[in-house]
Amino acid sequence: MTLPTAALHDAAERFGTPLYVYDAAELDAALARVRSAFGPARVYYAMKANPNLTLLRRLNAAGVGFECVSPGEIARAEEVGASGPQILVNGPAKSAAEYATGARLGATFIVDREEEVALLPPASRALVRVNPALEVSTHDHLATGAAGSKFGVTLQQAPRVLEALRAAGHTALGLHVHIGSAIRDAHDFTAAFGRLTELREQTGPLAVLDAGGGWGLDADLHGIAREARAAASAFGAELWVEPGRYLVARAGTLLTRVVGTKRTGRNFCLVDAGMTELLRPMLYGAEHPVTPLWDGDEVGIWDIAGPACESGDLLARDISMPQPTRGALVAIGEAGAYGAAMSSNYLTRSRPAEALYEPGTGDGQDWTLIRRRETPQDVWAAEI
Template identity: 80%
Template sequence: MQEAAKRFGTPLYVYDAAELDAALGRVHSAFGDARVYYAMKANPNLHLLRRLLAAGVGFECVSSGEMARAEHVGATGEHIIVNGPAKSAEEYRAGARLGATFVVDREEEVDLLPPGSRALVRVNPALAVSTHDHLATGAAQSKFGVSLAQVPGVLGALRAAGHTALGLHVHIGSAIRDADDFTAAFGRLRELREVTGPLQVLDAGGGWGLDADLSGIAREAHATAAHFGAQLWVEPGRYLVARAGTLLTQVVGTKHTGRDFVLVDAGMTELLRPMLYGAEHPVQALWEASAQGVWDVAGPACESGDLLARAVPLPTPTPGALLAIGEAGAYGAAMSSPYLTRSRPAEVLWTGQEWQLLRRRETPQDVWAAELTAAETPSAGC
C-alpha cells in the first residue's frame, strides 16, 4: 500500500481483487443455486460491475443513473432489478426499455408500472433488527415496502393489470449483526403462503453483517423459498465489496485539546459512514513507533463530526505516515462528496501482480465542470 500511496497520492481507495472474488465465492458457497444481484449502491465503479457481470451476477438498481451504469457494462433484462420507494417516470421508462424486473414498494405503484411488467412485491415484516435505525428498512416505521396485510391485494392488483407478479421481496436492513433477525423475517413471510399460493420468486435481499452466519441465513432463505415453491434471489451489496476496499490516508499532524487527535487528509467527504451511521471501521497504522497512545482520527473538514474513528490505539503519529481505514469498499467512494470543493480520490485495484487505476483523481475543474460561468449563462431577458 505504501507503493500505491506514492504512485497515486492520498486519500486513495485501494481494492483487492482476490478479496472481491473470495466474497462472491462465499456467497455462492452459502446460497448455492440462488440468483445473485449486486446492490450497486454499495460501490458502482464500472470495473467492479464488469467483473461481477462476467461472473454471472446481476444488478439491483435504485436510480436511472445506476440503470445507465448497468446498461453501459452490458446488463439487460433479467440481469437488472429496479428498486426504490419513489421511482420517477424516467426510471420506469428506463427499466421497461431494459426489460428489468420492478420491485413494487407501495400499492399505488401498480398503476405506475409500464404495461406488461415483471414485478416483485416488497414486504415490510415490521421487525426491530440489530442495526442502526437509519439502516433498518424492515422496521414498522420505515418508508419501505407494503404491510403483510396488503400483500394479497397488491399481488392481485398486479395480475389484474396484466403484469407478471413473480413473487415477494424482503430486505430488512443493512449491516445486520444478529442472524436471528433474518429467521424472524422469513417466518413472517411463510405465514403468507395460505393467501399468496405458490410463487415463482422469493427475493431475500441482503444486509448480512460481514461476520454473519451466512450458511445459516442461506438455509432459512432456501427453506422459505421452497415453502412457496419459488426460486431464491439474493441482493448482497456491502458484503461483496466492503472488505475488499481500504481508504489510505496520510497523517497531517496531531492536536491535543480535550482529546488527542491525529489529523489526516481524508474525512467525511471520503468516508461518510462514521458520521452518518456511527459506523466503526478498523484502523491500521502503516508505521512503527515505540510509544503508543489512544487517538481520535479527525479529517480536514470544518465540521465537528468529521471523525473517521474514536479512541484508536496507535503508535505515535508523525506527519506523512499512512493510516489504512478498512472495510471501505462499500459506501466509501459511492458516498464520496465534493463538499468544500474537495477532489474525489482515485480508485485503484491490486490484481495480485500490479496496481490498476480504476478511476483517476478529480481536479477542482472536474468538480465545477457542470457549472455555468456568467458568459455561458443564458440570458433571462426577452
C-alpha cells in the first residue's frame, strides 16, 4: 500500500465505500521503471487493466500508446486524443466495428489467426501474434502463450501469415508475443523470446518486435528487457512493450468498511465490498495484500467476506488482524488492475466510485473524484 493511512480515511469519509483510490505518484513511478528498463522501446498500455479516462489521459500525456481489445476501448483511446501509431487493436475475434474504427484512426492491427488477413481493411499495418506454446508460471486462466490457449498463430504458421499480409498489400511490421499476466518466473520470457528468434531465418529482418507485457510486480524488469532487446536485435527490429497490470496494480487500493463479524466454522470479517467490486480472488484465486486500518491487541485469523449470496465471495483468507469493529476500514492493496475494470452490477450492485490522490492538486485538495458512484437508476438506465 502506497498511500498514507490518514489520506485513506479522508477519502472514505468524503466519497464513501466501497471505493477505489489511486496514487498518482505510484502510477508515474511504475511508468518510470518500465522506461528505465526498456529504454527507447515504444510503450503501449494494455487498457483492459484499468480503462478510467483520467488515468488514460495521464498516460497519453506521458507519451504512452494504448493496446485495445474491444470497440469500447478503441473509443476510449480516441476520446483521450490517441490516434494512428498510438493505438494497437488486438483480440482473437475482432468485430467489424473494430476493423472499421481502427482503420479510420490509422491503428496497427495485431493479427491473431491466418483467416484474419482477409478481414483487414485495405493497406493495414499489422503485427502477427505468435503463440510460443509454453507452460508458464501463472494461473491457467492468465496463460495466453500456452499450446492450448486461444491466442495467436503457431510458430510454424507465423512466417506464412507474414507473407500473406504482404501479398494482400498490407504492411507486415513484425511479430508479437504475449505469454500471459502476472508471470512469476522471468525465465518464461527468455524461453518465449528464444522461440521467436528461431524464426529469424524464415522471416528475414522485421521492423517491429512487440514483446507484450505480463511481468510480475516484483519481476526483474532489467533482466527481461535485456532478453527482449536481444530478441529484437536478432530481427533488426524496434522493440515495443505492452504493460498493463504492472503500471496500475500497485497504484490502486480498494477501501471497504467492516459491516460486522461472524463465527461459524471459520472467523468471517464481513465487509461492504466483494466479488462485484473485486473479482480476481474468486476468478483466479488471486491474493491481494490486506491492511486493517485500525489498532487492537486481540489479534485473530479472519477471512474477509463480501455481501454477495455466493460462497465464493471472499476477498481474502487467513488474514491475521485485530478484532474487527463495525465501521472500521480495510485496505485491499494491488487492486489498481482488473479491479474496477472487472467490477459488475451483479445483484444490481452499484459500481464503486474512484478517486485519484495527488497532493496539491484539485483546488488544493489531495483527492480528485474520477468516477462517481453509480446509483440503482444508473444500473437499469438502458433497460426497456
